[in-house]
Amino acid sequence: MMDEPLKQQTDIARAAALIADPSRARMLKCLGDGRALPAGMLADEAGVGAATASAHLAKLVEGELVTVSRQGRHRYYRLAGPDVSAALEALALIAPPLPVTSLRQSNRASALHRARTCYDHLAGQLGTGLMGALLGQGVLTGHDGVHRPEEAMRDRPASHGHDIRYELTDSGRTRLRELGVDTDRLPPRRPAVRYCVDWSEHRHHLAGGLGAALTSRLFELEWVRWGKAPRVVQVTDEGAAGLRRTLGLTLPR
Template identity: 45%
Template sequence: MKEGPDIAALATLLGDPARANMLAALMAGRALTAGELAREAGVMPQTASSHLSRLVEARLLVVEIQGRHRYFRIAGPEVAEAVEAIMGLAANLGRTRTRPGPKDPALRRARICYDHLAGEMGTLLYEALAAQGLIAATADGVGVTAAGRARFAAEGIDIGALEARPRPVCRACLDWSERRHHLAGSLGAALAQTILARGWARREPDSRAVTFTPDGLAAFRAFLGPEEGARRAG
């Protein structure tokens, strides 16, 4: 292809195993040092520095300097959503690791995808919001309905304030483990923050995994609605 976006250059950056592991580690939404990312990638610090320089130059990562430390994070939600989409494509094509790690069941149950809820619980949330008519398909993808604006306002989420931000309010993000959609965008982030702030769930240390408490799971079921909550969020 002689015209249009250069997907080959981007694919080359994402296709390196060490860089892919670094990006996957940063999908937790936290900033990590070069040393931490070197361990995640299984490479020497000097090699990690070279990889990170390329990712920063390509604007896939940004670097923040605090004192003597440099912290790296994913450059923005559009990068995170692209990485999640590639994970979903890999899963659909059977391109999975031959040795699943011990945290895989927890990650599949519930995890943070950059800043929103993913995994089984994330897809349940998306489907329940759609079933209740709080979000609906639009010409641009998915959007908040009038009923949704009122419901989210009652939950302390101001849709008008989210609309004032440059980020899309709603985006359907293909979940790599469930192969269904979960809710991304600023509303997805706000809902994830609400779940954590209310103590329904907690983030596990050094992991993307999210664990719901027994009381939190009951509250989440109630939020999903009686039908969806009773049927699936067990």
């Protein structure tokens, strides 16, 4: 008879200690859009020198929050996966705001609130607005998209992102197919429809395989493009018209 696998508790303190350093936290947030970035850029974002950045990144790699790959003489870092991004987003819900001490910081904060990525899907006003449009147009069903903390804690607090069952409708599949999103080809090992609680809007935005596929398609159509700062996304004029025409989403000016 084979021995049962050892049941272990998770070391939350170790993971929290890695995130707790302000410089490492800035680096992790910078990597929050899922792209691989060079060490030099992460050092600039964290406001530290190259040697200090290298030491911080080594700890994040050792702690399996970040992975590293080499391209020529440069090393590129990215988050280890969507679970790391989800953990950072969850912490942002309870974290106090950072003080704004310059116009540059104010502009970046406004841009992040307006439209950003949460790993590989859209967040901010754009992300929650898109979720609302999908619900309003009957593409998704199951909830109204409003985050109610008391309900989440009462129902299934251990299943954040799964406690509310959003479902893709048959008419929604057709609607998305017309937009160029093939819902029959979503990654099989990943939940197709999932949500994240948006830390800036305190509403749900679409995650999971469908959220990633829809976001990728919007980039392909050039309806959205990357902004100058990490994670920031901009909606093009063509994108604003297309989202209004196809999904009934009207974005604030």
